[in-house]
Amino acid sequence: MRKQEDFSEWYNEIVELANLTDKRYPIKGMNVWTPYGWKIMRFIDTYIREECDATGHDEVCFPLLIPETEFKKEKDHIKGFDAEVYWVTHAGLNELDVRLLLRPTSETAMYPIFALWVRSHTDLPLKTYQLVNTFRYETKQTRAFIRVREIHFFESHTCHVDEEDAQRQVEEDFVILENIMKHLCLPYFLLRRTEWDKFPGAYYTVGVDTLLPDGRSLQLGSIHHYRENFSRPFNITYEDEKGEHKFAHQTTFGMSERLVGAVVAVHGDDKGLVLPPDISPFQVVIIPILAKGNVEKVAEECQKLRQELTAAGLRVKLDDSDERPGSKFHNWEIRGVPLRLEMGMRDIEGGKVAYARRDTGAKGSLDRSNIVPQVREKLDQISADMRAKALAASNDAIQDLDSLDKVPEKVVRFGWCGEEECGRKFEERTGLKMLGSPYNKEEYHGRCIVCGKPVEKPTYAARSM
Numbered sequence: 427m428r429k430q431e432d433f434s435e436w437y438n439e440i441v442e443l444a445n446l447t448d449k450r451y452p453i454k455g456m457n458v459w460t461p462y463g464w465k466i467m468r469f470i471d472t473y474i475r476e477e478c479d480a481t482g483h484d485e486v487c488f489p490l491l492i493p494e495t496e497f498k499k500e501k502d503h504i505k506g507f508d509a510e511v512y513w514v515t516h517a518g519l520n521e522l523d524v525r526l527l528l529r530p531t532s533e534t535a536m537y538p539i540f541a542l543w544v545r546s547h548t549d550l551p552l553k554t555y556q557l558v559n560t561f562r563y564e565t566k567q568t569r570a571f572i573r574v575r576e577i578h579f580f581e582s583h584t585c586h587v588d589e590e591d592a593q594r595q596v597e598e599d600f601v602i603l604e605n606i607m608k609h610l611c612l613p614y615f616l617l618r619r620t621e622w623d624k625f626p627g628a629y630y631t632v633g634v635d636t637l638l639p640d641g642r643s644l645q646l647g648s649i650h651h652y653r654e655n656f657s658r659p660f661n662i663t664y665e666d667e668k669g670e671h672k673f674a675h676q677t678t679f680g681m682s683e684r685l686v687g688a689v690v691a692v693h694g695d696d697k698g699l700v701l702p703p704d705i706s707p708f709q710v711v712i713i714p715i716l717a718k719g720n721v722e723k724v725a726e727e728c729q730k731l732r733q734e735l736t737a738a739g740l741r742v743k744l745d746d747s748d749e750r751p752g753s754k755f756h757n758w759e760i761r762g763v764p765l766r767l768e769m770g771m772r773d774i775e776g777g778k779v780a781y782a783r784r785d786t787g788a789k790g791s792l793d794r795s796n797i798v799p800q801v802r803e804k805l806d807q808i809s810a811d812m813r814a815k816a817l818a819a820s821n822d823a824i825q826d827l828d829s830l831d832k833v834p835e836k837v838v839r840f841g842w843c844g845e846e847e848c849g850r851k852f853e854e855r856t857g858l859k860m861l862g863s864p865y866n867k868e869e870y871h872g873r874c875i876v877c878g879k880p881v882e883k884p885t886y887a888a889r890s891m
């Protein structure tokens with residue numbers, strides 16, 4: 427299990443060993459969420475719900491099936507998804523007059539209904555979100571959480587009176603994203619996608635990318651401003667204060683179970699998962715160190731410790747199975763539990779609890795009295811250190827590029843004039859995918875790597891996952 431040597435192989439093995447998913451379901455790319463993996467996903471969903479609810483979004487749940495007639499209404503949209511959708515052609519023994527598709531995303535499911543919900547400017551902004559499964563027929567090799575055909579998905583959909591208000595929503599989405607990523611300890615980039623790579627039907631798309639240890643980029647989500655591109659075909663109009671009818675401006679924000687994949691990929695090491703405390707099913711594992719003559723006393727003290735920590739709201743596992751401590755250490759390291767506590771007779775007599783951090787391997791001891799704040803402090807420190815370490819690795823993974831002749835196996839930063847011709851040429855020559863330019867201003871003075879024109883903002887490109 428060498429992460430540095432063969433990242434791809436390492437990833438598959440870790441996912442398997444930590445039992446995050448079961449890939450034996452008889453449809454390729456449709457995996458079973460195991461209890462451990464699903465708990466992690468649920469914590470992430472909980473943060474998503476918290477953030478959306480706090481910003482005035484309402485959770486909804488739309489049907490999975492979309493009639494072909496609705497799906498076809500926005501032309502770019504259908505072109506973008508045509509090759510990826512699953513079709514339902516029969517109901518019972520009858521062939522359907524209008525085929526139905528499994529949502530690849532929910533614009534065309536929601537917007538006919540939004541057209542009924544939105545009547546007046548007083549109905550706006552309409553801010554909704556849902557957490558559902560979506561379906562995309564991936565033809566590339568599938569990979570747990572990263573490229574699957576049934577996808578656990580978050581999508582927010584909003585309607586606004588005008589372009590500016592929709593723009594404010596985009597900015598709010600960035601704040602929501604930042605708050606969620608803090609829990610996951612993941613660094614990311616906000617890159618405005620090229621015209622030929624934006625979401626089908628969008629006015630513009632901002633991709634949320636994180637960098638993987640092998641120099642590739644992984645798109646974790648995206649935020650789109652639609653202007654009136656969907657409200658026109660779906661007739662989402664409202665009456666303004668003067669009684670005039672206007673089209674709504676819309677936005678969406680989507681993320682998926684790739685967040686779990688990114689947590690595995692970015693934080694994991696040769697021993698297994700390393701989970702951020704905020705999303706770890708267990709934040710603390712207690713291992714009793716038993717010896718002849720003290721079994722009962724140690725077991726009892728470990729129970730007390732568990733109760734005290736649990737009562738304080740911490741998620742704690744007491745591993746009182748019959749295995750040897752060494753193999754318990756190993757098992758919980760694979761599963762990424764952030765903090766291990768050990769207690770034997772000597773610790774009990776000395777009023778101490780031994781600890782080991784999963785992220786750094788650092789060991790030491792805590793005072794048994796007043797244990798709760800000390801454990802909390804350790805967990806906070808682990809979160810902060812994981813964030814800092816991942817950010818440093820992400821910054822290290824980027825290399826400035828000034829010639830097409832020496833392209834490194836990394837994420838590259840370079841000058842691009844913005845012309846599609848130069849962009850396409852760059853992608854052809856390097857085999858890299860253009861990710862776009864930073865949404866937020868980044869100091870840069872350079873020249874287009876293809877035509878030499880001076881440019882004032884950088885562009886990023888990478889091999890994509």
Ligand code: ZN
Pocket residue numbers: 842843844845848874875876877878879
């Ligand atoms: Zn150029």
